[in-house]
Amino acid sequence: MLIGLFEKHPKILIECAIAERLRRMPEVELHPTLFNTPLIYGPEAACESMTALYREYIDTAAEADLPLLLTAPTWRLDPARIATADVPAGINSDAVNYLIGVRDDHAGASPVMVGALTGPRGDCYRPEEAPDTDTAERFHSTQIGELAYTAADFLLAQTLPAVKEALGIAKAMAKTDKPYFISFCTGTDGKVLDGTSLSEAMTGIDRAVPRPPLGYFVNCTHPGFITPNYPPGSLERLVGIQANGSSKDVTRLDASSETQADPVVDWAQAMSELHTTHNVSVLGGCCGTGLAHLKSLAQI
Template sequence: MLDSLLRDHPLILAECAVAERLRRLPGVELHPTLFNTPFIYGPEAARDAMAAIYRKYLGVAGQARLPLLLTAPTWRLDATRVAAAGVPRSINADAVEFLTSLRDRHAGSAAPVAVGALLGPQNDCYRPDLAPAAEEAETFHAVQAGELAATAADFLLAQTLPAVGEALGLARAMAATGKPYLVSFCTGPDGRVLDGTPLPEAMARLDDALATPPAGYFVNCTHPRFLLAACAPGDLGRLVGIQANGSSRDVTALDGATATEADPLDRWAASMADLHRRHRVPVLGGCCGTSLPHLHALAAIRDNPVTTST
């Protein structure tokens, strides 16, 4: 399904923020290590709030008749954290079931909706110095990759990776499952992966090292303007998606902010449209500081393709 979506559709929507929006709601407290995932079990108000966010994203895509990528809340649900948290060992599979069931109940027939399963870095996503080497990363992530691949998820997505070495190991673990997969890097204001590797080089290094490369690459927790400034047309041929922050501040400065920060929506959407047009990036979605209006703005790009961020 993932390959056909990327091949057949020039514009595909991806979800905007979920956990970031939940943690701003009164009375909602995220789990200290598993974030919003335990909400699949309750309390009811938090579970309903999370489901409502996904349903509204489904509604935008359905109204626009555009394909949509959603991801189950399994980010950093590795075996070590799951065991330490004392939650059901089936939490990865349960989280995928939560979202695929919601998709099946609420998605219309106007456009396809693919559900992915997230994996995250072993340590801090903004600290490349803490990232494990490829061999350690492959071993660390293999258990969760296998658990997620055994579910009904349409693809795997390794997200917020700050270093190429860990990305390579995680990609090996995902590739070994036989499931289609994507790799998403955290990139900074210079358009480089946070470990300093230029994004085109990072993608090429993984492609060259992997027997089964990913279906494509994403960036997230960044701003489209950073890539537009750093990369010429043709540099990002393997970049298929961006889930962009609503703010153009350095992501490391945004980490731990007590309030949501976002640039004016029209400027953000114009930058996303420029990246889509200049670099042929088909999948557009949001990360920190984004919500329903951002997804509406991305859906409108199809009808307003000529725009500028300057």
């Protein structure tokens, strides 16, 4: 069904920020290592605030008659972090089931697909912290195996700063029966934070795994970092972006105590240029984005 979605629709929406929006809400306290995931268990007001954000995105896609991809809040749910947090052992499957429930209770006529996230082992802005490929495959296999047994429609490894770790994750995901995507974090030069060009990173992983990803994303970056740095036709395997609202370097954004965002109209124009120049079909937001950003994407 997911492959058919890409074949049928030249534009697909994916959620904008969830955790970063929740961070600014007075009724919400994020977990120090698992962020918004434990909110699926409560408190009730905080859980409802998170659910309301997903519903906003579902409504926006339905109003535009566009398909939508949502991702369950499983980004940091590796065994090491779960072991040191006071949360149920089945939190990965619980998080996926939570979002499937939100989708099923609120979805309209437009298709909504639910994915399951995994993230880097270390700091997503520090490629030097990334494990080597074999270590990454071992480290991430437990969580990926748990997510593969859920009813998620796809897997997505997100905010990866180094190709060596991305390859290990891809090898683990290739062993499942789920379609999957790999998403890199890039610098202002459009390269993965470890210095690898996107075209080289995608080709290398495609050649090294028995079942390549359905496609590749970039996230926690800006479309203005990608479009001018690659000639048309060179990023055919890049299918999606979840872009920051700001065109500042990600390391500067990470050090900021306040939300940083360019005017929505400028952001949407940059996203439109990436969409048309490189045929990137899945469009959504990351840090500094919200409902206004998704609405702007629905209109381009």
